[in-house]
Amino acid sequence: MKTSRSILVPVIAVLLSVLVPVNLSANAKERFFQFGLFPPISSNGTNSGKTVNSVSINLLGGYSAGTRIFELGGIWNASREYTKGLQIAGLLNYSANSCNSVQISGFGNIASAGKSPLQIAGLMNVGGHVNGLQLSALVNVAKSVNGVQIGLVNYMENGENGVSIGLINIAKHGGKYEFEVSFSDAINTLLSFRLGTDRFYTIFSGGVNYFFSPLEYAVGLGFGTSIDWKKRWSNQIEIQAFGISNEQKLTTNGTINSIIQLRLPVCKEFAKHFKVFAGPAINIALQGTGTDGTALPSPAPWTMWKGQWKDMQAEGWIGLSAGLRF
Helix, strand or coil: CHHHHHHHHHHHHHHHHCCCCCCCCCCCEEEEEEEEEECCEECCHHHHHHEEEEEEEECCEEEEEEEEEEEEECCEEEEEEEECCEEEECCEEEECCEECCEEEECCEEEECCEEEEEEEECCEEEEEEEEEEEEECCEEEEEEECCEEECCEEEEEECCCCEEECCEEEEEECCEEEEEEEEECCCCEEEEEEEECCCCEEEEEEEEECCCCCCEEEEEEEEEEEEEEECCEEEEEEEEEEEECECCECCECCECEEEEEEECCEEEEEECCEEEEEEEEEEEEEECECCCCCECCCCCCCCCEEEEECCEEEEEEEEEEEEEEC
């Protein structure tokens, strides 16, 4: 996996630069307990890299052939052969092969091969086969996922079984890369791009409203899921939030008009990479009030009910949406 290799090489180089060279071809020794400051200042001494520990406690960092039950490092942990059980580090965990091990760290976890039921990190996770949960604030990378990735950016090579939840979700195989042009009473013409998988995808949109003068613009972000229920037929559940311009400006007097839209279309695939869809859309328009107390013109084309949310007037209606997907 090119992505994971590009991350692994500099990390491994930094780890090995602080370690006393060991005979990597030697047979691994086994010990129940190991305690140390950092290699080779530990109970295993210069044999750290060729010793498998059941329990390993490292004030700064640990380096071993493997871990069977539990490993704790103040800064890092590195297992050059395999890891079982639980691996916890202040900054970084590395395992050459995860044997259903759990990794938790403040910065990142790397399991270059094997199966990982759980990886939790402050910024990044890199896994081979994730059969549970990958959770980070920034990036998750995996060869395959049979579970869930949650992060700002998620990548998996095989997207047949996994679910990625984030802003940018990329599945190299089995992913969704879909363009759409749609028409509705809320946003007259809308161009959208869907990225992710059918189970969960992100929607990036931009459009124009030209039924009312003057011409106004809309930008939107949303999420959705697609349900196949018959050959070439499917339903989508999508929710999007749009910022609507006023006098061709997205913000006026420190506020913005917006539309929140729930779409429930039925989609028919007529040919590969060509679909037609139509269905109802539930819309809520939020009309902002500027810093000078002046209310902006309502973005709702018509109204079925009204209300108020905080300092914004809310207007709702049920409309229709239809279009083409490529």
